[in-house]
Amino acid sequence: MSSIDDLVSADLAADGQQRRRRGSGGRGGDRGKGRKAPTTLRYRSVLNTRSPSELLSEEGLEAIHDASLQVLETIGIDFMLDEARDRLKAAGAEVQTGTERVRLDRGLVMDLVGQAPAGFKLHARNADRSLEIGGRNLAFAQVASAPYCSDQDNGRRTGTQEDFRNLIKLAQSYDIIHMTGGYPVEPTDLHASVRHLDCLSDLVKLTDKPFHAYSLGKERNLDALEIVRIGRGIDAQQLEAEPSLFTIINASSPLRYDAPMLQGILEMSSRNQAVVITPFTLAGAMAPVTVAGALVQQNAEALAGIAFTQLVRPGSPVVYGGFTSNVDMKSGAPAFGTPEYMKAVMAGGQLARRYGVPYRTSNTCAANALDAQSAYEAMMSLWAVVQGGGNFIMHAAGWMEGGLTASFEKFVLDVDLLQMVAEFLTPLDVSPDALALEAIGEVGPGGHHFGTAHTLSRYETAFYSPILSDWRNFESWSQAGQPTSIDHANRVWKETLARYEAPSLDPAIAEELDAFVARRKQEGGVATDF
């Protein structure tokens, strides 16, 4: 624990310096002219300066913890892979012969979970983009795994490689997006047997940030590990010493881990790569209708998954993921960014802190359009993320319709919201100079501060300049055609794409990467059942 705390303190100090040093750079997007680069170095690392807010009393937290251990002891959980059950049995778990059910004693669970590290560094091919995961650090990943994408010009559609690439380019363009989180949209024009090869290769070439590999069978995991190794220009030994790839492992809630997910843990944890365990527990659907009950189930599933990673390799990097929300009980539709979601996110953070592991949560939204709903659901999610002490934030930009759509405009909205959260989290300067006694005296009663030396020396960088907010008065705004947030967002993503520049990549690495992808394609990629 002390190592991550030290690291955070050091980071905080370094960050403070960085902010001062770089404070005069561009701030956020340039709404009016589209000239200024939209990224600023100040968002490369974000620290949560606010103490996490404890939603649950200590007794409430223990009640959920205890109930979830009871679930693992008495009901058990299905591990749908022989090798996983064999390993669990060898470790002392009770495996019901002829079934996939495994019951885990609380002593065993807590012993294993106790071996998980409090934090870790997730390495990028550009060392400046490597991320500290855990402690007070907040890391934001782009929207992932949407079957559809949408923009104002072309509407909603299934994704293609071009959409995939454009969304990845957008992720690369903003420093507040710290990593990609899978395919932002599924490129359905690429055959499933080779899709991962093209996509992972693009993730190396079009970005220099950490990325994710889907656990859809052992071969894809191995291809991803080889691609990230080539991308970083390191050998297998160094890769094993430096986590450089992450995979999301979803429980198949309720109370199941299926074979590809367990295989993913085996391949990734055994090589010391990062595993983000995430049950998907919608209260009222695959989990009890009460938030507390859904959290009990989430926690049981998360602990089982984390324990298994530590069984595979003690000390391997793992993240506690929460994805508990509710469903609309009238229609069964999933709901996100609700008061119930906020509570679940905050309670999940408390549980993760109880176990001393980093916490994954998400910036969610169920809206179909970039309207007020999309913004309030996102803001409520982010409020909970910050108050709940989230570390690893999936779907931080671009997620709509409960994950069905990656929206180009929502991406821009979220980037703006994330930058505002980052600004909110910077400490308030209360130095004598900032207290401005002299300027207050100079202006005196009845004057104004527009022209003071104090104002003139600061006005360009004094405040965050939002990407989307239209602060013109009603008359000017009307003359401009009454554009709303979606119109601004539409313009901004196109401007951003137009000035995208690929990050530099050693030609030898690009060549090695291309050769690997070509060879694997020649071999037929990965067998698919369709």
Place this chain on the structure above:
Amino acid sequence: MSSIDDLVSADLAADGQQRRRRGSGGRGGDRGKGRKAPTTLRYRSVLNTRSPSELLSEEGLEAIHDASLQVLETIGIDFMLDEARDRLKAAGAEVQTGTERVRLDRGLVMDLVGQAPAGFKLHARNADRSLEIGGRNLAFAQVASAPYCSDQDNGRRTGTQEDFRNLIKLAQSYDIIHMTGGYPVEPTDLHASVRHLDCLSDLVKLTDKPFHAYSLGKERNLDALEIVRIGRGIDAQQLEAEPSLFTIINASSPLRYDAPMLQGILEMSSRNQAVVITPFTLAGAMAPVTVAGALVQQNAEALAGIAFTQLVRPGSPVVYGGFTSNVDMKSGAPAFGTPEYMKAVMAGGQLARRYGVPYRTSNTCAANALDAQSAYEAMMSLWAVVQGGGNFIMHAAGWMEGGLTASFEKFVLDVDLLQMVAEFLTPLDVSPDALALEAIGEVGPGGHHFGTAHTLSRYETAFYSPILSDWRNFESWSQAGQPTSIDHANRVWKETLARYEAPSLDPAIAEELDAFVARRKQEGGVATDF
């Protein structure tokens, strides 16, 4: 202090019972059908169950406190009313002869501020609508003082009596709106000499919640006091014992209190009515360009105003108001709901708590349209309100364009946001029943919870049902014409107005009220200079 704390504890206990008892009532609006009444008793009192988050370190807080006292001691503040300066001089302040400048020693300021109560009850004509102000209580007031109003059908326009009345009816229709806060829109078709008589009379008749009187000269204050006395059916002595009216006193920043405002304090504080002192300190315009500097000025102005109320009548109810935000330094336009606004709100809360007085803040927004911007600015404001420990929330519903417009649709959006905040603030139930171990066991791995007894007995009231959120899938939503939040809000306020019912009022009171208004109109109302 102990009295307000006891009160909050008692309230918390009562509230807990109330929630259980009333939990099966309607929850929020009914988006689909418009049949169910939109108000529920559960929102009549809202307690902030989250501990305030301290933005400033103790040293930072003291630095702002100390600097603001230096401002009052060395720069001073203009009190633009002879009687006010005379009283301050008699109390020991240094009044510069021939000027309006008053310098206040920190001992004098803190002695006076120390006499302000930690909280008070604001009485309504319906006792069930009376409000506790201070401690952990959150009270929400409708938008106030907009020159324009707008709705989707008729666009933006100057306000009329009809608009005024419709907005007041909406405020009455939702329990989450605890009071009105002035005229939601200025009814420009009523002559200024008698406008206050018609409006205040409407506030008694159309609502039974606490309301506000503008301090625009002594006569209007006295008319308002008489109207609220008649409305409550009490005598002057009881009115003086029970604060039943509030007035917002704005400093004319920087560092000035003008005559009507000081007159308002004299009339209201002397009769033990509530005074909400609110400097309006936009960083970079009427205050220094730094948030800390603007807070120094806000605090100096607030302390001077609070001190003056206590000089007029020790122990009279007073609220510390903060309204520090920034301006867009490119255009000079005011900005709201920004990261800087959030910091100012939270620091203002710390200052108010330091002085042991209730804290007034606002739900702000600078957007011109009910788009994503309007929602994220409102949500950021509310996040700061809750984390900052706000008690008395002005402009909580309907405020747009930095206060220039009262929007019918924004009112509905804000009601939804406020209800979601209230839901977020309800404690999470972690009773054994809520932990749902039995249901988890019953469903087991791979099942679902849609049909369990646990779900069936709870599904109708398990979750908040938002007024605006459209959770239909994309296809159903498209078939319905792709309505966005503004379309839903437009429908909802019209439905709400259609089912508005005036709260009951003793005919004798109505008669007395009408007679008073008629007499005052016959007398010509209040002299105006236009």
